[in-house]
Every structure is written in C-alpha cells, then in structure tokens.
Amino acid sequence: MSNPPGPVPLIVLMLGLIVSSCASVQHVDSSSLQQLRNLSYQTIHGQTVTLKDGVYEGPTFDAGGASRLRVALIEQLMVSGDMTGDGNNEAAVFLTASSGGSGRYTYLAIVTKSGFSYQNIATQNLGDRVQVRALRLAEGTLILDFITAGPEDTACCPSLNMRNTYRLVDGELRQITDKAIGPLSLRDLEGMKWSLAELAENEPVPPQVSVYAVFDEKRLSGSSGCNRYFSDIKGGGPDSIVIGPVGATRMMCAESMMQVEDRYLAALQKVRQFGFMFGQLALGYEDNNKPQRLLFNPKPDEVVQ
16 A cells, blocks of 8 residues: 655655645636535545545554545646537546555546536546646646656655646546656746745735745745845755755835745745645745745746746
8 A cells, every 4th residue: 555664855744735725726616626525536546435525534454553545635736628529528636545654646537527416437546656746738638747756766755757648538538648858956947936825834825925936047036025035046956955045135014024024034044855736836844843845836927038
C-alpha cells in the first residue's frame, strides 16, 4: 500500500494536507461540487470508495491498529467540458489516497452526468507523491502537467516535469502521450504573477491585502502588501533554494496590512523548497521546527512581459 519510510521534505508533508478553499474551483458549479463530494469512485487502491463530504475513511487494516485507507477529493483544481463531442459535459477531478505510510497516491477521475445522476466512469492512478501543476481541457483532450520522480530521484522528492494527454474513448480514459519536459527549476515559475493565498496552513490572506511574487531568473520581486520588495535567490532545484536578504521600500500602511507584510517577508527568508499543490505554488519553510508553506495562486491573466 505504501513505500518504506524515508526522508520526507516539507513540500511532501504539505501535500498531505487538505488545502483550504481560498483557491476557487474551476468550471464546476456548486451543485455539481456537492455531488462530487458524495460520489462513489472506482479503482482507488483496488476498490470502490464512497466519499462523504469529500472524504472517505475505511476500516483499520489490523484489529487495534491505526492505519486505514483515507481518500480525499481535491477541490481547488477541477475542469469540466465535453470530452466526447456528444454535447454533454464531463468533469475531471483529482483524489488523493493514503494508508498510513509515507506513500500518497494521486488519482485522476472522470465523472459523467446524465440527468440528475452522476457517475465515475474512469479513474487513472498517477503515482505516488506526484505534484500536479496544471490541468486543462482543449478540444476534448485533457492536458496534465505534473512533477514525478525522475531516474535519479527518490520517491519522496520528485523533480521531473511531465506532460500527459488523455482522451475519453468509449467510456475509457486513454493516455495518448507522455512527455518528459525536463527537471523542475525556478524557470518554471517565471512569466506570471503568483498571488499569495495563505501565509500558513489554513491562514488565508485578508481579502483587502494584495501580496504577490514575480520570479525572474535568480531574482524575486513583488508587492508585500504595502511595500515593494526584491531579493536574490540562490540554488535552483526544488529542494535547495535560499531567498534573501530581502530589501523593500519603506512606506507605512494600515496596521493589519503591515502585520501581513512583516510575516510574509520573514517567512520568505526561511524558504528552502518549492513545489506544486494541485495548481498552486508552495514555498516550504520551517517555523519552530514545524513544516509550513506560503501558498500562491497563479495569475495567468497577469503575464509578466
């Protein structure tokens, strides 16, 4: 069910958390989302599981033990559209499954709707501890960008960029292509603004405060809520970056805004890792020996020229 224990970096630990709903669900309405939260999904760890409010917890594997299968629907990255050309929409969603060990598997599931009835008709296991960067639907083809373990990687620390494409054919999800794009690097973060969604786990940024980051080769800049900031970045691999020292302008703003700014700039200088959590960028750091992360939403409509 799971791989042997090994070194677990901050980003992998964070992938085990259910992310708060600060990132909006894409193209799936609230009524459909409620159905998806309480649907049966097939071939999850070799069985069919029925979610309740987005979660399934099975019985313990051993009497008196604590290990059990836990499955969760990922709500911050979903797409919906006509995948077969029949005029009806299907939804593509992600689920994660763990069984108490270090393994954490990601599944891509396809759900159809007929009248008021929803059904999971296909499920694809993407692997252990993969990191999903993006999912989109173009002319009936699902395009999935994700990070998986490369030839030199351990299971805990994936670093290989992949792009898979899928089509729904006769009720079966068929993989059409799989393409290795190269190692994950800071260059993958360039070209757009990243808007801060959470300062720490389940600590959303107040709506009146706008914090964002822009990556440009070995430089990081943006707005920390009140002031502009800038810094160099050393390293470049997903598990070996150092940000700082951070410089900033010196304007004064409302106290609530300054509190967010101070925490954000302090956290930036502790960052040692980056990765993806179902379309969101996570910068990982430790705070009082506890893994934490800054979580950002991509802003593709705000492309940096």
